[in-house]
Amino acid sequence: xxxxKLLAGAAVLAVAGVSVSSAVRDETLAPQPIADHGxxxxxxxDSCDNAVTELRRAMAPYVTAYGVGGGHILTMxxxxxxxxxxxxxxxxxxxxxxxxxxxxQDHSTTNVHEQGVDExxxxxxDGKRVVSIADGKVRLVDVASKAVTGTVDLxxxxxxxxxxxxxxxxxxxxxxxxxxxxxxxxxxxxxxxxSGTELVLVDLKGLKEISSLRTxxxxxxxxxxxxxxxxxxxxxxxxxxxxxxxxxxxxxxxxRNREILQNEPITSWLPxxxxxxxxxxxxxxxxxxxxxxxxxxxxxxxxLTVLTFELSGRLGTGQPVSIVADGDTVYGTDRSLYVADxxxxxxxxxxxxxxxxxxxxxIHQFDISQAGPPKHVASGDVNGTLLNQxxxxxxxxxxxxxxxxxxxxxxxxxxxxxxxPRSRPSExxxxxxxxxxxxxxxxxxxxxxxxNERIYSVRFIGRMxxxxxxxxxxxxxxxxxxDPARPRVTGELKITGFSAYLHPAGDGRLIGIGQEATExxxxxxxxxxxxxxxDPAAPRRLAQHHLPGTRSEAQFDPHAFLYWPxxxxxxxxxxxxxxxxxxxxxxxxxxxxxxxxxGEIVEPGSADRGGGQRRTIVIGxxxxxxxxxxxxxxxxxxxxxxxxxxxxP
Numbered sequence: 001x002x003x004x005k006l007l008a009g010a011a012v013l014a015v016a017g018v019s020v021s022s023a024v025r026d027e028t029l030a031p032q033p034i035a036d037h038g039x040x041x042x043x044x045x046d047s048c049d050n051a052v053t054e055l056r057r058a059m060a061p062y063v064t065a066y067g068v069g070g071g072h073i074l075t076m077x078x079x080x081x082x083x084x085x086x087x088x089x090x091x092x093x094x095x096x097x098x099x100x101x102x103x104x105q106d107h108s109t110t111n112v113h114e115q116g117v118d119e120x121x122x123x124x125x126d127g128k129r130v131v132s133i134a135d136g137k138v139r140l141v142d143v144a145s146k147a148v149t150g151t152v153d154l155x156x157x158x159x160x161x162x163x164x165x166x167x168x169x170x171x172x173x174x175x176x177x178x179x180x181x182x183x184x185x186x187x188x189x190x191x192x193x194x195s196g197t198e199l200v201l202v203d204l205k206g207l208k209e210i211s212s213l214r215t216x217x218x219x220x221x222x223x224x225x226x227x228x229x230x231x232x233x234x235x236x237x238x239x240x241x242x243x244x245x246x247x248x249x250x251x252x253x254x255x256r257n258r259e260i261l262q263n264e265p266i267t268s269w270l271p272x273x274x275x276x277x278x279x280x281x282x283x284x285x286x287x288x289x290x291x292x293x294x295x296x297x298x299x300x301x302x303x304l305t306v307l308t309f310e311l312s313g314r315l316g317t318g319q320p321v322s323i324v325a326d327g328d329t330v331y332g333t334d335r336s337l338y339v340a341d342x343x344x345x346x347x348x349x350x351x352x353x354x355x356x357x358x359x360x361x362x363i364h365q366f367d368i369s370q371a372g373p374p375k376h377v378a379s380g381d382v383n384g385t386l387l388n389q390x391x392x393x394x395x396x397x398x399x400x401x402x403x404x405x406x407x408x409x410x411x412x413x414x415x416x417x418x419x420x421p422r423s424r425p426s427e428x429x430x431x432x433x434x435x436x437x438x439x440x441x442x443x444x445x446x447x448x449x450x451x452n453e454r455i456y457s458v459r460f461i462g463r464m465x466x467x468x469x470x471x472x473x474x475x476x477x478x479x480x481x482x483d484p485a486r487p488r489v490t491g492e493l494k495i496t497g498f499s500a501y502l503h504p505a506g507d508g509r510l511i512g513i514g515q516e517a518t519e520x521x522x523x524x525x526x527x528x529x530x531x532x533x534x535d536p537a538a539p540r541r542l543a544q545h546h547l548p549g550t551r552s553e554a555q556f557d558p559h560a561f562l563y564w565p566x567x568x569x570x571x572x573x574x575x576x577x578x579x580x581x582x583x584x585x586x587x588x589x590x591x592x593x594x595x596x597x598x599g600e601i602v603e604p605g606s607a608d609r610g611g612g613q614r615r616t617i618v619i620g621x622x623x624x625x626x627x628x629x630x631x632x633x634x635x636x637x638x639x640x641x642x643x644x645x646x647x648x649p
Contacts, residue, residue: 043293043294044290044292044293044294045289045290045292045293045294047289048266048289051266051269051289051292051294052264052265052266052269054294054300055237055266055269055300055324056261056262056264056300058300058324059237059261059300059301060258060261060262062301063254063257063258063261064254064257065243065244065250065251065253065254065257066241066243066244066253067239067241067243067257068239068241068301105127105128105143105619105620106127106566106618106619106620107125107126107127107617107618107619107620108125108562108564108617108618108619109124109125109617110123110124110559111558111559111560111561111562111563113331113332113389113390114332114333114334116225116334117223117224117225117332117333117334118163118223118224118225119221119222119223119224119559120161120162120163120172120221120222120224121161121162121559121615122134122160122161122162122559122614122615122626123614123615123617123626124162124163124164124169125143125617125619125624126164127143127619127620128142128143128144129141129142129143129149130143130617130619130624130626130631131162131164131169131204132626132631133159133160133161133162133171134614134615134626134627134628135628135629135647136158136159136160136628137151137152137153137154137159137647138151138152138154138159138162138169138171138202138204139151139152139647140204140207141631141645143619143624146633146642146643146645147645148631148645148647148648150204150207151207152202152207152208152209154171154173154200154209157173157174157175157198157200158173158174159171159172159173159200160172160173160174161222163222163224163229163311164204165224165226165227165229165311165312166227166311166312167203167204167205168201168202168203168204168210168227168311168312169201169202169204169311170199170200170201170202170222170229170231170309170311171199171200171201171202172197172198172199172219172222172231173198173199173200174198175196175197175198175214196214196215196216196217197214197215197217197218197219197233198212198213198214198215199212199213199214199215199231199307199309199315199318200212201309201311201315210277210278210315211275211276211277211278211314211315212275212276212315213273213274213275213276213307213315213316213317213318214273214274214275215233215235215271215272215273215286215305215307216235216238216271216272216273216286217233217234217235217236217271217303217305218233218234218235219231219232219233220232220233220234220304220327220328220330220339221329221330221389222330223330223332223337225332225334225368227310227311227312228308228309228310228311228371229308229309229311230306230307230308230309230332230337230368230374231306231307231309231318232304232305232306232307232327232330232337232339233271233304233305233307234302234303234304234305234326234327235271235302235303235305236301236302236303237264237268237269237300237301237303238268239260239261239264239268240260241257241260242256242257242260266289267285269300269303269324270285270286270287270289270292270303270322271285271286271287271303271305272284272285272286273285273286273317275315275316275317277314277315277316286305286317286318286320287303287305287320287321287322291320291321291322291373292322292323292324293322293323293324293376294323294324294325295323295324295325295362295379300324301326302324302325302326302327303322303323303324303325304322304323304325304326304327304339304364305320305321305322306320306321306322306337306339306366306373306374307319307320308321308372308373308374319372319373320373321366321373321374321375321376323339323364323376325339325341325362325364326341327339327340327341327364328340328341328342328386329342329386329388329389329391329392330389331389331392331393332368333394334369335367335368335369336365336366336367336368336369336394337365337366337368337374338363338364338365338366338392338394338399339363339364339366340361340362340363340364340386340392341361341362341364342359342360342361342362342384342385342386342403359383359384359385359405359406360381360382360383360384361381361382361383361384361385361386361401361403362379362380362381363379363380363381363382363392363399363401363433363440364376364378364379365377365378365379365399365435365440377435377438378435378436378437378438378439378440379438379439379440380433380439380440380441380442382401382403382429382431382433382442383403383405383429383431384403384404384405384406384428384429385403385404385405386401386402386403387402387404387455387456387457387458390457390458390459390460390501390502390558391403391455391458393460393465395460395462395463395481397434397435398432398433398434398443398481398484399432399433399434399435399440400430400431400432400433400460400465400481400487401430401431401432401433402428402429402430402455402458402465402467403428403429403431403455404426404427404428404429404450404454404455404469405426405427405428405429406425406426406427425451425452426450426451426452426453426454427447427448427449427450427451427452427453428447428449428450428453428454428455428467428469429445429446429447429449430445430446430449430465430467430479430481430487431444431445432444432445432481432484432485432487434484443484443485444483444484444485444486444487445487446479446487446488446489448489449467449469449475449477449489450467450469450470450471450475450477452471453469453470453471453475454469454470454471455467455468455469456468456469456470456498456499456500456514457498457499457500457501457502457512457514458502459502459503459504459510460481461504463480463481463482464478464479464480464481464533464536465477465478465479465481465487466478466479466502466510466533467479468498468499468500468502468512468514470497470498470517470521471521475492475493475494476492476493476495476499476512476531476539477489477491477492478490478491478492478533478536478537478539480536490536490537491533491535491536491537491538491539492539493531493539493540493541495529495541496516496517496518496519497514497515497516497517497523497524497527498514498515498517499512499513499514499529500513500514500515500555500556501513501514501554501555501558501561503558503561503563505530505563505565505590506565507534508532508533508534508535509530509531509532509533509534509542509590510530510531510533511528511529511530511531511563511570511590512527512528512529512530512531513526513527513528513552513554513555513561513572514526514527514529514555515527515551515555516544516546516548524546524548524549525546525547525548525549525550525551526546526547526550526551526552526555526572526574526586527544527545527546527547528544528545528570528572528586528588528595529541529543529544529545530542530543530544530590530593530594530595532593542593542594543593543594543595544595545586545588545595545597547574547586549576550574550575550576551574551575551576552572552573552574552575552586553572553573553575553614554572554573559615560572560573560614560615562615562616562617562618563590564618567589567636568589568590568591569587569588569589569598569618569623569636570587570588570589570590570595571585571586571587571588571601571616571623572585572586573585573586573612573613573614573615573616574586574600575612582606582612583603583606583612583613583614583627584600584601584602584603584606584612584613585600585601585602585612585613585616585623585625586600587599587600587601587623587639598639599639600639601613601616601623601625601632601634601639603625603627603629603630603632603644604632604641604644605629606627606629612627613625613626613627613632614626614627614628618636621635621636621637622634622635622636622642623635623636623639628647629646629647630644630645630646630647631643631644631645631647632644632645633645
């Protein structure tokens with residue numbers, strides 16, 4: 001569930017029929033980029049004039065006849081969420097209002113990383129009703145009557161995730177088309193506008209849309225505490241570059257692009273918005289210059305914006321706060337929001353050889369302990385790249401970060417005759433950081449995990465850490481993080497296959513969801529493992545359940561994982577490709593040291609149409625399984641079907 005970045009500069013030149021080596025090299029090379037050494041620290045621009053001057057200067061070294069980037073440029077592709085979700089909790093009061101005692105039923109909620117910090121998903125419940133967007137529409141299902149009681153059709157927009165507070169839902173939708181941005185200068189060349197993110201506030205009681213906010217940029221992720229939702233969006237500057245054609249050669253195009261950059265207004269970097277509140281339309285620049293911060297060495301190719309919404313009030317423009325940076329991963333606690341960027345390498349300078357440097361991750365911390373917009377309080381760096389939000393964990397004021405460094409990936413074409421750089425063997429680290437002033441400062445680090453492997457899953461629980469790396473076998477490492485200055489590996493378990501998601505099961509137990517594999521590292525199908533980590537020096541696997549030829553959505557999106565500790569019920573969707581794509585729900589029970597197979601939940605008619613359940617939740621003594629086709633209600637004990645509620649188009 002992460003947006004993706006593509007290294008695509010060489011492809012830009014290839015489409016134009018020009019090889020990388022033949023790209024124009026101006027006699028006057030662009031100035032060297034601002035040096036980037038030491039921890040990342042953000043400072044605010046003191047004026048719009050200063051902001052546009054700094055942004056032009058930061059981007060200038062990378063301008064070519066084809067826009068930005070000589071060997072590769074960063075482009076972004078919108079994708080909901082980063083597959084980041086975690087611990088299944090009982091009813092969390094800050095998500096939906098509590099049911100009156102006479103009607104209340106014990107129920108599960110969205111599987112989230114940090115207790116009390118809700119995450120967007122496709123299904124929400126308060127035990128009285130189920131709110132679903134599994135088929136792209138907002139649907140309400142009444143638990144007592146087991147009936148679909150309402151639908152909110154968002155038209156051409158397709159709902160992909162939602163957050164709920166009381167009778168309000170904030171729905172993230174796929175944008176049906178590009179945003180039109182008004183030109184700010186006479187005679188500006190036309191250019192393709194950027195697709196946007198649209199947030200829709202829905203009244204679940206009145207079954208109607210209240211308002212919508214559309215912004216330029218791609219949706220990254222969101223978090224909710226109480227009735228406050230914070231949404232992170234990333235955008236790119238919209239600059240009308242020219243390209244060589246029959247009337248302009250490469251040298252002329254390069255000169256023109258440099259002129260264009262030096263005349264671009266600040267609004268080219270600031271995302272545009274369109275707001276519809278009860279039919280009243282407004283539009284403009286989303287972020288004020290005073291609300292934008294920058295690191296000492298910005299690349300000026302991306303802007304991260306955090307929007308804050310009180311779901312009980314009006315939508316508005318989200319009190320935006322922005323930083324000149326990129327981002328891949330969002331992690332939140334009850335007091336801090338972290339945005340991490342593990343692709344901080346700048347575009348290649350035209351006419352200069354690519355720089356081979358170890359990957360690093362920039363981490364930006366925002367204080368969300370007070371009402372209103374977040375406040376940036378610290379930034380820092382760690383070596384290596386993250387897997388997902390589970391690579392980050394805050395405990396007793398210490399941020400623990402798990403990364404893999406020096407994964408060899410070709411990024412740039414070499415000059416003929418140039419010797420290929422020697423790739424370093426990959427390894428993984430856990431680094432501890434503490435906020436000191438406005439910097440996240442390194443406290444300690446332990447490395448050497450999984451030489452020539454990469455991280456497949458991470459879980460931090462209290463003062464312990466658990467890291468799975470994989471290439472051919474699956475080492476599960478246990479780490480003692482009690483002393484942040486001296487984190488250490490305490491144990492290691494080597495088994496075939498890997499766990500892509502780890503879930504705490506209490507009493508020194510971990511549940512792992514992933515793939516079994518041969519000794520050569522070839523995956524063979526979904527496996528569920530039960531680990532005993534009560535002795536950190538000697539972790540062991542107690543039980544395994546293997547389904548050959550299958551995969552599970554829970555491997556890459558833990559929101560699809562359900563564990564109900566009250567009776568040990570464990571449910572994950574299982575998919576297979578036989579005659580068609582089929583999905584069912586595997587139901588296991590954690591019973592002491594065993595994983596007991598309770599059976600499968602198969603959606604009626606799925607054998608004919610394909611597909612199947614994506615989420616299962618507990619309500620009382622029932623399992624409610626939701627798909628794009630409907631809701632199936634099953635007895636938790638025995639799995640007898642009790643109702644099937646089909647969705648109508």
